Amino acid sequence: MPHDTPAHKRILIKLSGEALMGDDAFGINQAVIGRIVGEIAEVARMGVQVAVVIGGGNIFRGMAGGAVGMDRATADYMGMLATVMNALALADAMNKTGLTARVMSAISIDQVVEPYVRPKALQYLEEGKAVVFAAGTGNPFFTTDTAAALRGAEIGAELVLKATKVDGVYSADPRKDAQATRYARLSFDEAMTKNLGIMDATAFALCRDQKLPIKVFSIFKPGALKAVVMGADEGTLVHV
């Protein structure tokens, strides 16, 4: 049911690294980042407290081609460092739009960004600052989707918003199966037993146990983020 005021007070947005590439083959596209940040700033101006977990897939992924033959943990640390680069770019763009952003990293890299300290993150959110969580969970063998579930639970977010390339959860990967149909809502158990592939099982399990719902929506659809925040029927809701 749409509201006149935001339906949520504190949200955690998971932004895929690949969303920052736009149509480029690699890296960060400033025009794309500017547009995404504009949408985030709009919901922040409505009084919603915003935290972001940023991915790194546009630069490096522990499981991708560039890491073949590498020790997995080492490759994953490279992936986490990639998310730090994205976090810096995102916070820079946020600061330019008038939002005040703070980056907090799960691995210590003190000359570059401050470490993740939960009470400090909560303080920033209360002050209306946007907090960008970098370096995922700080552990190899995890993903930034799991980091989103973890940080979302830690900061008491009411909803995890998975901002991605597709406009919801489908019966099969819509990029591979044209017959796939989109769910308006589904339970965590369904998402996990059907192996729907949009998020990893660790992230789903953590959100399920913490009763933290997830909205999957397209970051490429203008206005979709605001619609989700207003409680509109946008994307797919994954719930307990």
Ligand SMILES: Nc1ncnc2c1ncn2[C@@H]1O[C@H](COP(=O)(O)OP(=O)(O)O)[C@@H](O)[C@H]1O
């Ligand atoms: N059942 C499904 N419903 C929706 N998307 C799916 C599904 N299975 C796999 N996907 C894929 O998951 C991707 C979204 O996850 P995301 O984490 O943003 O991408 P990536 O893993 O490439 O960073 C989409 O690009 C989509 O192709």
Ligand SMILES: O=c1ccn([C@@H]2O[C@H](COP(=O)(O)OP(=O)(O)O)[C@@H](O)[C@H]2O)c(=O)[nH]1
């Ligand atoms: O807690 C974490 C989060 C991320 N990563 C590494 O960082 C990469 C980039 O993150 P992810 O693939 O989740 O980014 P996205 O798909 O959102 O762009 C991953 O492939 C992993 O190699 C990790 O090891 N631990």
